[in-house]
Amino acid sequence: MEPTAADREELERFAADLAHADGVAAFSEPTLLDLATPTGHGRHLVARGDDGAVIGWAHIDESDPDDVVVELGVAPAARRHGVGRALAGALAADDDARPGRIRVWAHGDRTGSADFAGDWGLVRERELWMMRRPSGAGPLPEQRPVEGVSIVAFVPGRDEDDVVAVNARAFAWHPEQGAMTADDVRRREQEPWFDPAGFLLAREDATGRLLGFHWTKRHPEGRSGDDGPIGEVYVVGVDPDAQGRGLGRALTLAGLHHLAGRGLDEVILYVEADNVPAVTTYRHLGFEVDAADVSYRLPS
Numbered sequence: 001m002e003p004t005a006a007d008r009e010e011l012e013r014f015a016a017d018l019a020h021a022d023g024v025a026a027f028s029e030p031t032l033l034d035l036a037t038p039t040g041h042g043r044h045l046v047a048r049g050d051d052g053a054v055i056g057w058a059h060i061d062e063s064d065p066d067d068v069v070v071e072l073g074v075a076p077a078a079r080r081h082g083v084g085r086a087l088a089g090a091l092a093a094d095d096d097a098r099p100g101r102i103r104v105w106a107h108g109d110r111t112g113s114a115d116f117a118g119d120w121g122l123v124r125e126r127e128l129w130m131m132r133r134p135s136g137a138g139p140l141p142e143q144r145p146v147e148g149v150s151i152v153a154f155v156p157g158r159d160e161d162d163v164v165a166v167n168a169r170a171f172a173w174h175p176e177q178g179a180m181t182a183d184d185v186r187r188r189e190q191e192p193w194f195d196p197a198g199f200l201l202a203r204e205d206a207t208g209r210l211l212g213f214h215w216t217k218r219h220p221e222g223r224s225g226d227d228g229p230i231g232e233v234y235v236v237g238v239d240p241d242a243q244g245r246g247l248g249r250a251l252t253l254a255g256l257h258h259l260a261g262r263g264l265d266e267v268i269l270y271v272e273a274d275n276v277p278a279v280t281t282y283r284h285l286g287f288e289v290d291a292a293d294v295s296y297r298l299p300s
Helices: 005-022 029-036 083-092 111-119 160-170 182-189 247-261 276-284
Strands: 043-048 054-061 068-074 102-107 123-133 149-153 199-204 210-219 230-238 267-272 288-297
Touching: 005 029, 005 043, 005 054, 005 068, 029 054, 043 083, 054 083, 068 083, 083 111, 102 111, 111 288, 123 276, 149 247, 160 182, 160 210, 160 230, 199 247, 210 247, 230 247, 247 276, 267 276
Parallel strands: 068 102, 230 267
Antiparallel strands: 043 054, 054 068, 102 288, 123 267, 123 288, 149 199, 199 210, 210 230
16 A cells, blocks of 8 residues: 555554554564555555544655565454554565565564464564663673773764764674664664764864764653653664774763663663674673564575
8 A cells, every 4th residue: 555644643553552562563673664654665455444544554664675574463353363464464465575585574473473473384483682771771881982082962063974884894793783874873863863963973182084983862751651651772883993992881881871861771772692792792781681572584
């Protein structure tokens, strides 16, 4: 379907209701941003009940034709009634639904999602951990400067291209994060949570060159809309040429101290489960695994 403005508002409410009911978001931030953009590139499959209300929604991101990403959610009252199966069947019937091409995210790694994936022959491919540093984790380590480097706040309208260039190098291996564009940054600058003071850049004193960044985020109502405000280590990226100087830890600590200064002692972050160096760093800072998202792929 090609959603109207009213459809987009209805799907946003549907996604929010799911997150509230399940305690975990069924749809990621990129999907919701795409939904909110009239020129978004995603396709939508929507199931409606007898009363016309949305009871199921699948978002299909085809921006990379060789890696089509699908997120799918079904209203709690409509589960185990074939709604998810109908949406998956419609997706499988697509002429472009070639094996190996489609990846499906299951946020929260719940038993029902794993069973659904097994029924469709999907193979577990990636695991993304949400780690949490609780408010009772104790004081943060003191910040230590990195010689020859200053950490400064992001300036909208000036720093987008530098951030995108470093991000592409830092996350060349990452199928989602590495594809971030300047337009993606500017779009997030329009979000209510955006705070340039919490977007920290590490620049080389001698040249002004950007070496890395830590973009923090604030969730005023928590993650499911009914708990207290929490902070997020949104993205930490370091240029590969600048690694080995302690920039990752310095930037992470600078962001955590910034969030604490805003009264956000509880902080979450997302990290690939197999990124051992990053996970080790975060554990040393008091983070522990709190939840997991899993992507499944239709094998070739």
